[in-house]
Amino acid sequence: MIPLSHYLLLSAIIFGLGVVGVIISRNLIKLLMSVELMLNAANLVFITFARWYGDPGVHIFVFIVFVVAAAEAAVGLSLVIAVFRRKESVDVDILRLLKG
């Protein structure tokens, strides 16, 4: 049997990769992809504990995270498209209007 900590470690690594991706990427779409990685890491922790403690309610939570992730991806990408239409680029460093 694989110990609980291995699942949690795997999830921590995915989350770390997601964090790195969000911080270093200049591209908006890549940023969204990294966010998806982080959400998945969270889901993995939920499901691991659901398996160990046997609470089906946790599955509902994961289900809701899926829906939120899908909504986030849809709205996020439509924002990316809108930005691209105005600026001809999706580079994060170009979006500095608020910096004055």
Add this chain to the structure above:
Amino acid sequence: MFELRGLIDTIWGWIAGLLADIGLSAGLVQLIGYAIIAAVLFGVIALVVLFLVWWERKVSAKMQDRLGPMRVGWHGIIQTIADAMKLLQKEDITPKNIDFPIHFWAPVITFVAAFMVYVTVPFGKGLIVADLNVGVLYIIAITTFTVIGLLMAGWGSNNKYALLGGFRSAAQVVSYEVPLTLSLLGVIMISQTLSLGTIVGQQDGFFKWYVWRQPLGFVIFWIAATAECNRTPFDLPEADSELVAGFVTEYSGMKFAMFFLAEFLNMFTASVVAVTLFFGGWMSPFGPDFGPSWLWFFAKTFFFVFVLMWFRWTYPRLRVDQLMGFAWKVLLPLAFLNILLTGLGIYIFD
């Protein structure tokens, strides 16, 4: 007495005994067993697909009052094998400035995804590799990989026609996936399970086939499935008589063959799902014990494949705006109506 399950168990028992005698551990024997199952399944499916390619040519020929392939073998029955040999020997042309890994993996992903569906299909009594308890959902989930394959092929070819074709295919497949999934929901509501084995088991008898309780669901499913397979009247992405070949424009040799076979495999998959969910799977119309179950399964499935071919050589093509409008404005509301009616029916009669 015509069932294959007993035979398979006997043969596997013999092989497993042999392997255990050489001194392999039980885990390895199990692993080898999985590999053999996969290989056999692959062989059967590949044979079916080769047959379907020949059959399509014969059916189209009959409908146009031609003979079709006649030279290679009896009525050209091994024509497809000859064609496959030719495609294997052909030079595999790789265009310049393409995204090579994407270009290379696109046909592989499409083909493997089309094949993976059969893990959970009950071919006959006891003939099911794994009766997953989320079978229906698994099939829907795995078939979405087709879209990834399409987009990868369109993008990786570095050709504007391929890209446009990929876009159009993806848009069509994604749009029709929504009514398709919703139309299966009616059957799931009645059967109270997602496992294909159980769904087939519940349809033991001609009048217990779910098509009688879900006629609207079946019609929606069948139209959407035709569109999912990119068959006429919904074959706009390829439209081989009007446009270049869409996302397969830049493919040749073996990679083209993989796309081609995947397309026929998808056609077979659509028929398999229709038969399993709506027409009793391997059950014969006269009860579960009449004749070999796997023969009934293949007979029904080939009938539905024939219907798809019939569509192709009968109907003209839709326009692209009609295509999208039909999915979102007609099929989707009908699918919702079907779910509502099914719910009402369950509420009233059960």
Add this chain to the structure above:
Amino acid sequence: MTDAFLTNLAFYVISFCVIAGGIFVVSSRNLFHSAVFLVFTLFSVAGIFVMLSAYLLAAIQVLVYVGAVAMLMIFGVMLTTQLSNVRIRYMNEQVWPALLICAGFLALLVYGLTDTPFATGNVAAPVEGAKAIGTLLMTKYVLPFEMVSVLLLAALVGAIVIAKKD
């Protein structure tokens, strides 16, 4: 014993796929490759879900992420990058600080993992299939379910309005 061997093998192979895929998603210079590796990673995570006997969620994971989210990403890539020039300036000047912070964060997490006395060993019975989850969704958790459906509707309308040409 043998079953345990196969389970271990499967877990470590899938974990390797997940981590390797994740690294490629973050580090690939080619945006389209990132998207394809995202599909690969998320599919492997679904494999881990299967190992945790959450079959329904594994299927939904493939359906939602591969069928919808990853495809949206690929569409986004196709709409915002040029065909012959997908290579992006993929890192900004924060690479080393980012890696440092991340390593620290990971170390903290690992410390937390190893230090917390989880009730290991007593694995509960797996949650039974789709039926249990569906029943819970329609009874005990019906309010979150409805709220999430409203959210989805809002996101649908919002996405169309934002992305529409004006």
